[in-house]
Amino acid sequence: MSRIAIIGAGITGVTTAYALARRGFNVTVYERHRYAAMETSFANGGQLSVSNAEVWNHTATVLKGLRWMLTRDAPLLLNPSPSWHKYSWMGEFLRQIPNYRVNTIETVRLALAAREHLFSIAEREDIQFDLERRGILHIYAHRKDYDAAARVNVLLREGGLDRYAVGANEIGLIEPALQGQFYGGFFTPSDSTGDIHKFTRGLADACVRRGVEFRYDTSIDSIKQGGDGHFTIDATNAGARNVDVFQQIVVCAGVGSRAFGAMLGDRVNVYPVKGYSITVCLDDEQSRRAAPWVSLLDDKAKIVTSRLGVDRFRVAGTAEINGFSRDIRADRVTPLVEWTRRLFPEVSTARVIPWAGLRPMLPRMLPRVGRGKRPGVFYNTGHGHLGWTLSAATAESLAQAIET
Template sequence: MKVIVLGAGVVGVTAAWYLAKEGHEVTVVDRQPAAAFETSFANAGQISPGFSAPWAEPALPFKVLRWMTGRHAPITIRPRLDFAMLRWIGQLLANCNAHDYGINKSRMLRIAQYSRDCLDTLRRETGITYDDEQRGLIQLFRTQAQLDAASRDMALLDQAGIAHELLDRNDIARHEPGLAAKRHLFSGGLRLPGDESGDCHMFTQRLAQKAEEELGVTFHYETAVEALDAAATEILGVRTSRGRLTADAYVVSMGSYSPLLLRPLGLALPVYPTKGYSLTLPVTDAACAPLSTVNDATYKVSVTRLGDRIRIGGTAELTGYNLRLSRDRRELLEMSFSELFGGSGDLSQAAYWTGLRPSTPDGTPVIGPTGRFSNLWLNTGHGTLGWTMACGSGRVLADRISNRRTEIPCLDLSLDRYAGR
């Protein structure tokens, strides 16, 4: 079967890889000059199935109200006359209850854990490297209240069979020696030994090269996707800046821009961009630098070691498709890093970046058929966890398109889960 994948981020490229492994003739289209030049370019670097949780938790509305008055709030909303934003926020709030939180988190854990296993297999089979480490992740709690609240998520981790352990200050310093002198800042932590880290941009570019050279995948870069041509029940072709392309099946993996492509077809995809930021800086003192990934639960900032670099990522803004760099957001990233690992990297040499995370109201990506069009498939809406969930999502999608039995339950990942809401 001939398949066109729209989007060459980590989600699109991994889907193309698994589709080609199934014997399909795959073409990938992207407007950038190479793979992973948008949201996959400089994300936080963590592959964290154990850290997979929806923003839509029962306490979120109260937290947002409190954060609205703070300059360094981890989540900010920039009010605007945008119906898509207002609708998305309404759907998010509808999920802010204990019942939906449990369902959504269990879905996310399922696909994230499966994806980590798929990545492990892919790494063994291909020998691909990407400044990767398999050292686990530590979530740091600065207050006892945060530590107490972690018990709810630990119960869900137990149900999902994900290894975890509570750490005291000394345990944290043992796993991350760079934090030994900062023990007074936190009450404890949660360690997820199965989590990993790595450079998503490096991985995606290297996998795209392997897909092209070893599996015959065709990449059309610097080619903007303009529209989908549709009949009543199927897609007839895709219009691009370099002409019209046709295939037997089409996969939309365009991140935050996916709903804009689908809207003219009458498909309401509940994906909205949540803007994130990162700093990448050279290591100057390895003894003080992180060994893997540390998440600061207070500021929602992660600090990840990527070879001889440190990646500081986090924060979230609802501000539409705005890609301007914010001074306040940079200050927040620098503040969290300086308090935890100050002196281990040179902030004056940091590269500052922002990207748009394609987020769904329930936190779970949309993977599967559209229902209305028989040959149109979706693989998008991964939010902050595109790197974490990419391989599993691509494998599930390839199995479904190939009419193979999937290795995990997946019917509740498709778009029709929103039909009754």
């Protein structure tokens, strides 16, 4: 049987390995870290959110982004220094504005399909990942923002999502822990949250039980295709060279996918859109009581939250177009802590764990799933701000593409 190499053990690589292993393929996963899910799939916002399917390629969003450039603690930061990668990506992003509607509806459909796959995988493999099926509540303090969100809601519903408007009173009933004045919101009862890292690690274990080989601590340096069509992967493990041959390759390398695309003859213009999270440790009884269980999305602040079990509260947000740096900057973390203090004043922020990750984003904000130009090359990458939400469906589509 032909051998398939998957590059990357983030959520996309591991779900792909699982979908292929279930179909009986011989799969090897390469990962430069010691464990699965150590890069962007480590501490994200936790939302399995069909309700966050709106793509960002909209004139109003771009104009808002330009205004934010002038504000220091704004949710978006753009480093204007020259870079072909950055500006080519931004040019393509703007050219996708006419496709805003179609791409948003397509994302909703994909996310709905992913939901069913993910729940059935977790059940089949008995993966515990702090899943909370309590819905996601989008909140708005001002009427203008709420009215804009109502227009997006029409698209989300057109894609098949059951999501409804709620008034200030209902917001308080849905999540009593939430403090502050709100004009209104939208609630999606069928959305959920969970710990992406726990899920990915649990699924990697399930893959091993199904015969998948993981080569951790192994960084791929180059891939070459021979005259017979086979791929030679040249990698380094603990300083030693590791060379192996495969018949098919699947690129799931997150923000590294652009470089692999170039090696394999494809243009995969993934850009690293940086984001931050804090994990608030709910160490005392009062904090545990005062932190919300229903997941929130504050659209104006661009902040999402997840309750991860009894004693962790995740708050994530911000988007930076600023290259590959994963440095954690205090001035980007502070707004997340302040937001938590403002909306949940009785939650202690004495112990918060900050994290930064790079969203692998394609200009049209839908992932690339399927064949490359050369025979034997496949991609399942570029899931941007929704990799956790979408990956269970894209892995299935990719496995089907390889099977046929």
